[in-house]
Amino acid sequence: MSTILSGKEVVKSLKEKIKEKLNKLNSVPKLGIYLKTDDDPARVYSNSIVKKAKKVGIDAQIIEVDPNITHEDFEKLYKDTEGSFDGVIFQRPFPKNVDINLINNIIDPKKDIDSVSSYNLGKIIQSNNIIAPATAVAVIDILKYYDIPLKGANVAIIGRSVSVGRPLVMLLLQEHVTPTVCHTKTKDIPSITKNADIVVVSAGRPKLLTKEYFTTESIVIDVGINVLEGKIVGDVDFDDVVDSVKAITPVPGGVGTVTTYRLLLNLLEVMDA
Protein backbone atom coordinates (compact mmCIF):
# COMPACT_ATOMS: atom_id res chain seq x y z
CA MET A 1 0.00 0.00 0.00
CA SER A 2 1.35 3.41 -0.96
CA THR A 3 1.58 6.43 1.27
CA ILE A 4 -1.45 8.62 0.66
CA LEU A 5 -0.34 12.25 0.38
CA SER A 6 -3.45 13.82 1.83
CA GLY A 7 -4.10 17.44 0.90
CA LYS A 8 -5.91 17.95 4.20
CA GLU A 9 -2.69 17.77 6.19
CA VAL A 10 -1.08 20.37 3.91
CA VAL A 11 -4.14 22.61 4.26
CA LYS A 12 -3.65 22.69 8.03
CA SER A 13 -0.17 24.14 7.60
CA LEU A 14 -1.38 26.67 5.00
CA LYS A 15 -4.20 27.73 7.34
CA GLU A 16 -1.59 28.46 10.00
CA LYS A 17 0.31 30.69 7.55
CA ILE A 18 -2.93 32.41 6.53
CA LYS A 19 -3.77 33.05 10.19
CA GLU A 20 -0.30 34.54 10.85
CA LYS A 21 -0.63 36.91 7.91
CA LEU A 22 -4.21 37.88 8.77
CA ASN A 23 -3.15 38.74 12.31
CA LYS A 24 -0.81 41.40 10.92
CA LEU A 25 -3.62 43.10 8.97
CA ASN A 26 -6.03 45.71 10.29
CA SER A 27 -8.75 44.98 7.76
CA VAL A 28 -10.64 42.05 6.29
CA PRO A 29 -9.08 41.17 2.89
CA LYS A 30 -11.48 41.27 -0.01
CA LEU A 31 -11.35 38.79 -2.89
CA GLY A 32 -13.34 39.23 -6.11
CA ILE A 33 -14.20 36.16 -8.19
CA TYR A 34 -15.37 37.00 -11.72
CA LEU A 35 -17.62 34.10 -12.70
CA LYS A 36 -19.36 33.35 -15.97
CA THR A 37 -22.94 32.68 -14.88
CA ASP A 38 -23.57 29.57 -17.01
CA ASP A 39 -20.76 27.29 -15.90
CA ASP A 40 -21.91 24.95 -13.14
CA PRO A 41 -18.57 23.36 -12.16
CA ALA A 42 -16.96 26.82 -11.99
CA ARG A 43 -19.81 27.98 -9.76
CA VAL A 44 -19.42 25.00 -7.44
CA TYR A 45 -15.70 25.76 -7.19
CA SER A 46 -16.30 29.50 -6.69
CA ASN A 47 -18.88 28.88 -3.97
CA SER A 48 -16.41 26.61 -2.21
CA ILE A 49 -13.76 29.34 -2.31
CA VAL A 50 -16.22 31.84 -0.84
CA LYS A 51 -17.11 29.45 1.97
CA LYS A 52 -13.52 28.50 2.81
CA ALA A 53 -12.45 32.14 2.63
CA LYS A 54 -15.15 33.19 5.08
CA LYS A 55 -14.06 30.47 7.53
CA VAL A 56 -10.51 31.80 7.66
CA GLY A 57 -11.61 35.46 7.79
CA ILE A 58 -11.44 36.60 4.16
CA ASP A 59 -14.39 38.26 2.44
CA ALA A 60 -14.75 36.65 -1.01
CA GLN A 61 -17.47 37.80 -3.39
CA ILE A 62 -18.67 36.48 -6.71
CA ILE A 63 -19.12 39.00 -9.53
CA GLU A 64 -21.61 37.54 -12.01
CA VAL A 65 -20.44 37.83 -15.61
CA ASP A 66 -22.81 37.44 -18.57
CA PRO A 67 -21.53 34.58 -20.80
CA ASN A 68 -22.16 36.82 -23.84
CA ILE A 69 -20.41 39.92 -22.46
CA THR A 70 -18.20 41.73 -25.00
CA HIS A 71 -14.50 42.12 -24.32
CA GLU A 72 -14.95 45.88 -23.91
CA ASP A 73 -17.85 45.49 -21.46
CA PHE A 74 -15.88 42.96 -19.43
CA GLU A 75 -12.99 45.41 -19.29
CA LYS A 76 -15.39 48.13 -18.11
CA LEU A 77 -17.00 45.77 -15.54
CA TYR A 78 -13.55 44.97 -14.18
CA LYS A 79 -12.39 48.59 -14.03
CA ASP A 80 -15.63 49.61 -12.29
CA THR A 81 -15.31 46.90 -9.63
CA GLU A 82 -11.62 46.16 -9.03
CA GLY A 83 -11.34 49.03 -6.54
CA SER A 84 -13.45 47.02 -4.09
CA PHE A 85 -11.00 44.12 -3.97
CA ASP A 86 -7.48 43.40 -2.76
CA GLY A 87 -7.18 40.46 -5.14
CA VAL A 88 -9.16 39.06 -8.05
CA ILE A 89 -9.62 35.80 -9.94
CA PHE A 90 -11.02 35.44 -13.42
CA GLN A 91 -12.66 32.05 -13.09
CA ARG A 92 -12.09 29.74 -16.07
CA PRO A 93 -13.65 29.23 -18.56
CA PHE A 94 -13.67 32.89 -19.63
CA PRO A 95 -16.69 34.32 -21.51
CA LYS A 96 -16.29 33.46 -25.19
CA ASN A 97 -15.85 37.07 -26.36
CA VAL A 98 -13.19 37.93 -23.79
CA ASP A 99 -9.79 37.81 -25.49
CA ILE A 100 -7.55 35.92 -23.10
CA ASN A 101 -4.49 37.38 -24.83
CA LEU A 102 -5.62 40.88 -23.82
CA ILE A 103 -6.27 39.98 -20.19
CA ASN A 104 -3.02 41.79 -19.41
CA ASN A 105 -4.60 45.03 -20.52
CA ILE A 106 -7.39 44.48 -18.00
CA ILE A 107 -6.02 42.94 -14.83
CA ASP A 108 -3.80 44.76 -12.36
CA PRO A 109 -0.76 42.46 -11.75
CA LYS A 110 -0.81 43.52 -8.09
CA LYS A 111 -4.30 42.03 -7.73
CA ASP A 112 -3.76 39.08 -10.09
CA ILE A 113 -3.54 36.42 -7.37
CA ASP A 114 -3.74 33.42 -9.72
CA SER A 115 -0.92 34.84 -11.88
CA VAL A 116 -2.67 34.91 -15.26
CA SER A 117 -0.97 38.11 -16.48
CA SER A 118 2.16 38.04 -18.65
CA TYR A 119 3.94 40.24 -16.12
CA ASN A 120 3.36 37.85 -13.22
CA LEU A 121 4.18 34.77 -15.32
CA GLY A 122 7.42 36.37 -16.53
CA LYS A 123 8.51 37.03 -12.98
CA ILE A 124 8.37 33.25 -12.39
CA ILE A 125 10.89 32.73 -15.24
CA GLN A 126 13.07 35.35 -13.55
CA SER A 127 12.79 33.60 -10.13
CA ASN A 128 11.53 36.95 -8.90
CA ASN A 129 7.92 36.00 -8.21
CA ILE A 130 6.10 36.37 -4.92
CA ILE A 131 3.16 34.34 -6.23
CA ALA A 132 2.49 31.85 -9.07
CA PRO A 133 -0.61 30.04 -10.40
CA ALA A 134 -2.20 28.50 -7.29
CA THR A 135 -2.46 24.96 -8.69
CA ALA A 136 1.23 24.89 -9.63
CA VAL A 137 2.25 26.14 -6.19
CA ALA A 138 -0.09 23.63 -4.51
CA VAL A 139 1.99 20.85 -6.11
CA ILE A 140 5.14 22.33 -4.57
CA ASP A 141 3.32 22.82 -1.25
CA ILE A 142 2.44 19.11 -1.10
CA LEU A 143 5.95 17.94 -2.05
CA LYS A 144 7.53 20.19 0.57
CA TYR A 145 5.04 19.37 3.30
CA TYR A 146 5.80 15.65 2.94
CA ASP A 147 9.58 16.32 2.86
CA ILE A 148 9.98 14.78 -0.58
CA PRO A 149 13.52 15.59 -1.74
CA LEU A 150 13.46 18.01 -4.66
CA LYS A 151 17.09 19.04 -5.22
CA GLY A 152 18.44 16.84 -8.02
CA ALA A 153 15.16 14.92 -8.39
CA ASN A 154 13.90 13.96 -11.85
CA VAL A 155 10.33 15.18 -12.21
CA ALA A 156 8.08 14.27 -15.13
CA ILE A 157 5.25 16.74 -15.70
CA ILE A 158 2.38 15.41 -17.82
CA GLY A 159 0.63 18.41 -19.40
CA ARG A 160 1.88 21.77 -20.65
CA SER A 161 -0.91 24.20 -19.74
CA VAL A 162 -0.28 27.87 -19.00
CA SER A 163 -1.90 27.48 -15.59
CA VAL A 164 -0.07 24.34 -14.41
CA GLY A 165 2.60 22.57 -16.49
CA ARG A 166 4.49 25.58 -17.84
CA PRO A 167 4.82 27.66 -14.67
CA LEU A 168 5.49 24.45 -12.71
CA VAL A 169 8.64 23.83 -14.80
CA MET A 170 9.97 27.19 -13.62
CA LEU A 171 8.97 26.64 -9.98
CA LEU A 172 10.67 23.22 -10.03
CA LEU A 173 13.84 24.72 -11.53
CA GLN A 174 13.87 27.13 -8.59
CA GLU A 175 13.95 23.99 -6.39
CA HIS A 176 16.87 22.52 -8.41
CA VAL A 177 14.75 19.78 -9.93
CA THR A 178 15.48 18.27 -13.36
CA PRO A 179 12.08 18.63 -15.06
CA THR A 180 10.78 16.92 -18.21
CA VAL A 181 7.52 18.10 -19.77
CA CYS A 182 5.41 15.44 -21.50
CA HIS A 183 2.27 16.04 -23.57
CA THR A 184 0.17 14.53 -26.35
CA LYS A 185 3.08 14.64 -28.82
CA THR A 186 5.55 12.94 -26.47
CA LYS A 187 6.92 9.59 -27.58
CA ASP A 188 6.75 6.74 -25.03
CA ILE A 189 5.60 8.59 -21.91
CA PRO A 190 6.02 5.50 -19.65
CA SER A 191 9.76 5.40 -20.39
CA ILE A 192 9.96 8.95 -19.03
CA THR A 193 7.63 8.58 -16.04
CA LYS A 194 9.31 5.33 -14.96
CA ASN A 195 12.66 7.12 -14.87
CA ALA A 196 11.30 10.00 -12.80
CA ASP A 197 11.38 10.22 -9.02
CA ILE A 198 8.18 12.28 -9.05
CA VAL A 199 5.39 12.37 -11.65
CA VAL A 200 3.01 15.35 -11.71
CA VAL A 201 -0.07 14.61 -13.82
CA SER A 202 -2.09 17.48 -15.23
CA ALA A 203 -3.38 16.00 -18.45
CA GLY A 204 -7.05 16.88 -18.09
CA ARG A 205 -8.18 13.35 -18.99
CA PRO A 206 -9.82 11.03 -16.43
CA LYS A 207 -7.86 7.96 -15.32
CA LEU A 208 -5.36 8.37 -18.19
CA LEU A 209 -2.37 7.00 -16.29
CA THR A 210 -2.43 3.38 -15.13
CA LYS A 211 0.18 1.39 -13.21
CA GLU A 212 2.15 0.72 -16.41
CA TYR A 213 3.41 4.32 -16.16
CA PHE A 214 4.98 3.91 -12.71
CA THR A 215 7.39 1.93 -10.57
CA THR A 216 7.20 1.03 -6.89
CA GLU A 217 9.42 4.06 -6.22
CA SER A 218 7.16 6.59 -8.01
CA ILE A 219 5.74 9.57 -6.14
CA VAL A 220 2.57 10.59 -7.97
CA ILE A 221 0.92 14.00 -7.73
CA ASP A 222 -2.44 14.00 -9.50
CA VAL A 223 -3.62 17.50 -10.48
CA GLY A 224 -6.62 16.26 -12.48
CA ILE A 225 -10.20 16.94 -11.46
CA ASN A 226 -12.68 15.22 -13.77
CA VAL A 227 -16.26 14.06 -13.44
CA LEU A 228 -16.69 10.45 -14.60
CA GLU A 229 -19.99 8.62 -14.15
CA GLY A 230 -21.02 11.15 -11.52
CA LYS A 231 -17.83 10.75 -9.49
CA ILE A 232 -14.85 13.10 -9.18
CA VAL A 233 -11.71 11.32 -10.41
CA GLY A 234 -8.15 12.36 -11.18
CA ASP A 235 -5.99 11.95 -14.28
CA VAL A 236 -4.46 8.88 -12.63
CA ASP A 237 -6.41 5.64 -12.24
CA PHE A 238 -6.09 5.68 -8.46
CA ASP A 239 -7.48 2.20 -7.77
CA ASP A 240 -5.21 0.65 -10.39
CA VAL A 241 -2.12 2.49 -9.19
CA VAL A 242 -2.48 2.80 -5.42
CA ASP A 243 -0.86 -0.53 -4.49
CA SER A 244 2.09 -0.25 -6.85
CA VAL A 245 3.66 3.19 -6.24
CA LYS A 246 5.52 4.70 -3.29
CA ALA A 247 3.12 7.61 -2.68
CA ILE A 248 0.13 9.23 -4.35
CA THR A 249 -2.26 12.14 -3.82
CA PRO A 250 -5.96 11.26 -3.69
CA VAL A 251 -8.65 12.93 -5.84
CA PRO A 252 -10.63 14.50 -4.29
CA GLY A 253 -8.69 15.52 -1.19
CA GLY A 254 -5.34 16.13 -2.84
CA VAL A 255 -4.05 18.99 -4.99
CA GLY A 256 -7.48 20.62 -5.44
CA THR A 257 -7.98 20.96 -1.69
CA VAL A 258 -4.61 22.64 -1.29
CA THR A 259 -5.11 24.93 -4.30
CA THR A 260 -7.95 26.90 -2.70
CA TYR A 261 -5.92 27.70 0.42
CA ARG A 262 -2.83 28.50 -1.68
CA LEU A 263 -5.00 30.97 -3.59
CA LEU A 264 -6.07 32.61 -0.32
CA LEU A 265 -2.44 32.70 0.78
CA ASN A 266 -1.50 34.27 -2.58
CA LEU A 267 -4.01 37.03 -1.80
CA LEU A 268 -2.27 37.73 1.50
CA GLU A 269 1.17 37.55 -0.17
CA VAL A 270 0.30 40.28 -2.69
CA MET A 271 -1.24 42.43 0.07
CA ASP A 272 1.98 42.03 2.05
CA ALA A 273 4.26 42.95 -0.88
Add this chain to the structure above:
Amino acid sequence: MSTILSGKEVVKSLKEKIKEKLNKLNSVPKLGIYLKTDDDPARVYSNSIVKKAKKVGIDAQIIEVDPNITHEDFEKLYKDTEGSFDGVIFQRPFPKNVDINLINNIIDPKKDIDSVSSYNLGKIIQSNNIIAPATAVAVIDILKYYDIPLKGANVAIIGRSVSVGRPLVMLLLQEHVTPTVCHTKTKDIPSITKNADIVVVSAGRPKLLTKEYFTTESIVIDVGINVLEGKIVGDVDFDDVVDSVKAITPVPGGVGTVTTYRLLLNLLEVMDA
Protein backbone atom coordinates in the same frame (compact mmCIF):
# COMPACT_ATOMS: atom_id res chain seq x y z
CA MET B 1 32.28 12.90 -39.73
CA SER B 2 29.22 14.75 -38.44
CA THR B 3 27.18 17.28 -40.34
CA ILE B 4 28.35 20.77 -39.37
CA LEU B 5 25.35 22.97 -38.73
CA SER B 6 26.88 26.23 -39.89
CA GLY B 7 25.32 29.42 -38.57
CA LYS B 8 26.38 31.25 -41.72
CA GLU B 9 23.78 29.45 -43.83
CA VAL B 10 21.05 30.33 -41.33
CA VAL B 11 22.20 33.94 -41.34
CA LYS B 12 21.64 34.14 -45.09
CA SER B 13 17.99 33.22 -44.65
CA LEU B 14 17.56 35.66 -41.73
CA LYS B 15 19.14 38.44 -43.84
CA GLU B 16 16.50 37.78 -46.50
CA LYS B 17 13.75 38.18 -43.90
CA ILE B 18 15.40 41.36 -42.58
CA LYS B 19 15.58 42.78 -46.12
CA GLU B 20 11.90 42.01 -46.75
CA LYS B 21 10.85 43.76 -43.55
CA LEU B 22 13.14 46.74 -44.17
CA ASN B 23 11.66 47.20 -47.64
CA LYS B 24 8.26 47.82 -46.05
CA LEU B 25 9.60 50.62 -43.82
CA ASN B 26 9.98 54.27 -44.77
CA SER B 27 12.68 55.02 -42.22
CA VAL B 28 15.98 53.60 -41.01
CA PRO B 29 15.35 51.62 -37.79
CA LYS B 30 17.34 52.77 -34.80
CA LEU B 31 18.79 50.40 -32.21
CA GLY B 32 20.25 51.57 -28.90
CA ILE B 33 22.83 49.40 -27.13
CA TYR B 34 23.41 50.37 -23.50
CA LEU B 35 26.98 49.26 -22.76
CA LYS B 36 28.95 49.34 -19.52
CA THR B 37 32.19 51.02 -20.56
CA ASP B 38 34.62 48.68 -18.77
CA ASP B 39 33.62 45.32 -20.21
CA ASP B 40 35.84 44.42 -23.15
CA PRO B 41 34.03 41.27 -24.41
CA ALA B 42 30.70 43.12 -24.27
CA ARG B 43 32.24 45.98 -26.27
CA VAL B 44 33.59 43.60 -28.90
CA TYR B 45 30.12 42.05 -29.20
CA SER B 46 28.39 45.45 -29.26
CA ASN B 47 30.74 46.76 -31.95
CA SER B 48 30.02 43.68 -34.03
CA ILE B 49 26.26 44.28 -33.72
CA VAL B 50 26.72 47.90 -34.82
CA LYS B 51 28.76 46.81 -37.84
CA LYS B 52 26.39 44.04 -38.92
CA ALA B 53 23.37 46.31 -38.38
CA LYS B 54 24.88 49.01 -40.60
CA LYS B 55 25.51 46.45 -43.37
CA VAL B 56 21.84 45.44 -43.47
CA GLY B 57 20.58 49.04 -43.18
CA ILE B 58 19.89 49.46 -39.46
CA ASP B 59 21.36 52.34 -37.46
CA ALA B 60 22.73 50.88 -34.21
CA GLN B 61 24.34 53.13 -31.62
CA ILE B 62 26.19 52.43 -28.39
CA ILE B 63 25.19 54.41 -25.31
CA GLU B 64 28.15 54.43 -22.94
CA VAL B 65 27.17 53.59 -19.34
CA ASP B 66 29.42 54.37 -16.38
CA PRO B 67 30.14 51.08 -14.51
CA ASN B 68 29.43 52.93 -11.24
CA ILE B 69 26.15 54.52 -12.33
CA THR B 70 23.39 54.41 -9.70
CA HIS B 71 20.14 52.63 -10.47
CA GLU B 72 18.29 55.96 -10.44
CA ASP B 73 20.77 57.60 -12.83
CA PHE B 74 20.59 54.62 -15.17
CA GLU B 75 16.81 54.90 -15.16
CA LYS B 76 17.12 58.61 -15.95
CA LEU B 77 19.71 57.97 -18.69
CA TYR B 78 17.35 55.43 -20.24
CA LYS B 79 14.28 57.66 -20.04
CA ASP B 80 16.23 60.57 -21.54
CA THR B 81 17.46 58.52 -24.49
CA GLU B 82 14.89 55.81 -25.30
CA GLY B 83 12.89 58.21 -27.46
CA SER B 84 15.69 58.11 -30.05
CA PHE B 85 15.41 54.35 -30.56
CA ASP B 86 12.94 51.84 -31.98
CA GLY B 87 14.51 49.05 -29.94
CA VAL B 88 17.04 48.77 -27.14
CA ILE B 89 19.40 46.23 -25.60
CA PHE B 90 20.87 46.39 -22.13
CA GLN B 91 24.17 44.66 -22.79
CA ARG B 92 25.17 42.17 -20.09
CA PRO B 93 26.84 42.41 -17.62
CA PHE B 94 24.74 45.22 -16.13
CA PRO B 95 26.40 47.95 -14.02
CA LYS B 96 26.71 46.64 -10.47
CA ASN B 97 24.27 49.14 -8.93
CA VAL B 98 21.53 48.54 -11.48
CA ASP B 99 18.91 46.25 -9.92
CA ILE B 100 18.12 43.68 -12.59
CA ASN B 101 14.85 42.87 -10.82
CA LEU B 102 13.67 46.44 -11.39
CA ILE B 103 14.60 46.49 -15.09
CA ASN B 104 10.87 46.12 -15.76
CA ASN B 105 10.28 49.53 -14.25
CA ILE B 106 12.76 51.00 -16.72
CA ILE B 107 12.46 49.30 -20.09
CA ASP B 108 9.50 49.72 -22.43
CA PRO B 109 8.37 46.16 -23.39
CA LYS B 110 7.66 47.43 -26.91
CA LYS B 111 11.35 48.33 -27.30
CA ASP B 112 12.72 45.39 -25.28
CA ILE B 113 14.02 43.41 -28.29
CA ASP B 114 16.02 40.87 -26.28
CA SER B 115 13.00 40.13 -24.09
CA VAL B 116 14.47 40.83 -20.67
CA SER B 117 11.27 42.27 -19.16
CA SER B 118 8.86 40.15 -17.11
CA TYR B 119 6.04 41.13 -19.45
CA ASN B 120 7.80 39.86 -22.58
CA LEU B 121 9.03 36.70 -20.86
CA GLY B 122 5.51 35.94 -19.60
CA LYS B 123 4.12 36.21 -23.11
CA ILE B 124 6.43 33.32 -24.06
CA ILE B 125 4.79 31.11 -21.40
CA GLN B 126 1.42 32.12 -22.88
CA SER B 127 2.57 31.26 -26.45
CA ASN B 128 1.56 34.83 -27.25
CA ASN B 129 5.03 36.25 -27.91
CA ILE B 130 6.17 37.98 -31.07
CA ILE B 131 9.78 37.93 -29.89
CA ALA B 132 11.88 36.03 -27.33
CA PRO B 133 15.49 36.25 -26.08
CA ALA B 134 17.56 36.27 -29.28
CA THR B 135 19.91 33.44 -28.28
CA ALA B 136 17.01 31.11 -27.47
CA VAL B 137 15.31 31.89 -30.80
CA ALA B 138 18.63 31.44 -32.64
CA VAL B 139 18.64 27.82 -31.44
CA ILE B 140 15.16 27.31 -32.92
CA ASP B 141 16.24 29.13 -36.11
CA ILE B 142 19.12 26.68 -36.63
CA LEU B 143 17.01 23.58 -35.94
CA LYS B 144 14.30 24.75 -38.35
CA TYR B 145 16.73 25.86 -41.07
CA TYR B 146 18.29 22.39 -41.14
CA ASP B 147 14.85 20.69 -41.11
CA ILE B 148 15.55 18.85 -37.89
CA PRO B 149 12.26 17.29 -36.79
CA LEU B 150 10.98 18.94 -33.62
CA LYS B 151 7.46 17.59 -33.08
CA GLY B 152 7.76 14.73 -30.58
CA ALA B 153 11.54 15.06 -30.32
CA ASN B 154 13.24 14.66 -26.94
CA VAL B 155 15.44 17.70 -26.32
CA ALA B 156 17.88 17.97 -23.42
CA ILE B 157 18.76 21.54 -22.48
CA ILE B 158 21.92 21.94 -20.40
CA GLY B 159 21.64 25.20 -18.46
CA ARG B 160 18.70 27.04 -16.90
CA SER B 161 19.50 30.72 -17.43
CA VAL B 162 16.80 33.37 -17.79
CA SER B 163 18.22 34.38 -21.17
CA VAL B 164 18.55 30.92 -22.75
CA GLY B 165 17.49 27.70 -20.97
CA ARG B 166 14.26 28.85 -19.37
CA PRO B 167 12.65 30.67 -22.31
CA LEU B 168 13.92 27.92 -24.61
CA VAL B 169 11.80 25.34 -22.73
CA MET B 170 8.72 27.39 -23.58
CA LEU B 171 9.72 27.93 -27.22
CA LEU B 172 10.36 24.19 -27.60
CA LEU B 173 6.97 23.35 -26.06
CA GLN B 174 5.43 25.61 -28.73
CA GLU B 175 7.14 23.27 -31.25
CA HIS B 176 5.69 20.16 -29.52
CA VAL B 177 9.08 19.04 -28.24
CA THR B 178 9.50 17.03 -25.01
CA PRO B 179 12.10 19.12 -23.16
CA THR B 180 14.26 18.18 -20.16
CA VAL B 181 16.26 20.86 -18.38
CA CYS B 182 19.59 19.79 -16.87
CA HIS B 183 21.87 21.86 -14.65
CA THR B 184 24.54 21.60 -11.97
CA LYS B 185 22.21 19.71 -9.61
CA THR B 186 21.11 17.15 -12.22
CA LYS B 187 22.02 13.53 -11.52
CA ASP B 188 23.73 11.63 -14.35
CA ILE B 189 23.46 14.13 -17.21
CA PRO B 190 24.88 11.65 -19.80
CA SER B 191 21.94 9.30 -19.21
CA ILE B 192 19.64 12.17 -20.18
CA THR B 193 21.63 13.57 -23.11
CA LYS B 194 22.14 10.08 -24.59
CA ASN B 195 18.38 9.58 -24.61
CA ALA B 196 17.72 12.91 -26.31
CA ASP B 197 17.39 13.45 -30.05
CA ILE B 198 18.77 16.98 -29.68
CA VAL B 199 21.06 18.41 -26.98
CA VAL B 200 21.24 22.18 -26.51
CA VAL B 201 24.22 23.17 -24.40
CA SER B 202 24.23 26.51 -22.60
CA ALA B 203 26.26 25.73 -19.51
CA GLY B 204 28.72 28.62 -19.66
CA ARG B 205 31.72 26.35 -19.09
CA PRO B 206 34.31 25.75 -21.83
CA LYS B 207 34.49 22.25 -23.34
CA LEU B 208 32.33 20.80 -20.53
CA LEU B 209 30.67 18.15 -22.68
CA THR B 210 32.80 15.41 -24.22
CA LYS B 211 31.78 12.49 -26.43
CA GLU B 212 30.70 10.44 -23.40
CA TYR B 213 27.56 12.62 -23.32
CA PHE B 214 26.40 11.75 -26.83
CA THR B 215 25.53 8.97 -29.25
CA THR B 216 26.10 8.77 -33.01
CA GLU B 217 22.49 9.97 -33.41
CA SER B 218 22.91 13.14 -31.29
CA ILE B 219 22.24 16.56 -32.77
CA VAL B 220 24.27 19.03 -30.73
CA ILE B 221 23.57 22.77 -30.53
CA ASP B 222 26.36 24.56 -28.65
CA VAL B 223 25.30 27.94 -27.27
CA GLY B 224 28.52 28.48 -25.32
CA ILE B 225 31.00 31.24 -26.13
CA ASN B 226 34.10 31.08 -23.93
CA VAL B 227 37.65 32.30 -24.27
CA LEU B 228 40.16 29.52 -23.49
CA GLU B 229 43.89 30.04 -24.02
CA GLY B 230 43.16 32.94 -26.32
CA LYS B 231 40.73 30.99 -28.49
CA ILE B 232 36.93 31.16 -28.64
CA VAL B 233 35.47 27.75 -27.74
CA GLY B 234 32.01 26.41 -26.96
CA ASP B 235 30.62 24.47 -24.01
CA VAL B 236 31.12 21.29 -26.04
CA ASP B 237 34.58 19.87 -26.69
CA PHE B 238 34.15 20.13 -30.47
CA ASP B 239 37.30 18.22 -31.49
CA ASP B 240 36.49 15.36 -29.13
CA VAL B 241 32.85 15.15 -30.24
CA VAL B 242 32.82 16.03 -33.92
CA ASP B 243 33.44 12.51 -35.27
CA SER B 244 31.00 10.75 -32.98
CA VAL B 245 27.69 12.65 -33.29
CA LYS B 246 25.18 13.09 -36.12
CA ALA B 247 25.39 16.88 -36.33
CA ILE B 248 26.90 19.78 -34.38
CA THR B 249 27.10 23.57 -34.50
CA PRO B 250 30.61 25.05 -34.59
CA VAL B 251 31.88 27.75 -32.18
CA PRO B 252 32.49 30.35 -33.48
CA GLY B 253 30.25 30.34 -36.53
CA GLY B 254 27.22 28.69 -34.93
CA VAL B 255 24.57 29.98 -32.53
CA GLY B 256 26.41 33.26 -31.79
CA THR B 257 26.48 34.25 -35.45
CA VAL B 258 22.75 33.65 -35.79
CA THR B 259 21.92 35.46 -32.52
CA THR B 260 23.00 38.88 -33.81
CA TYR B 261 20.78 38.67 -36.88
CA ARG B 262 17.88 37.27 -34.83
CA LEU B 263 18.27 40.31 -32.58
CA LEU B 264 18.05 42.62 -35.61
CA LEU B 265 15.02 40.68 -36.84
CA ASN B 266 13.46 41.02 -33.36
CA LEU B 267 13.83 44.79 -33.75
CA LEU B 268 11.90 44.69 -37.01
CA GLU B 269 9.28 42.36 -35.50
CA VAL B 270 8.48 44.78 -32.67
CA MET B 271 8.35 47.70 -35.13
CA ASP B 272 5.90 45.70 -37.25
CA ALA B 273 3.64 44.79 -34.31
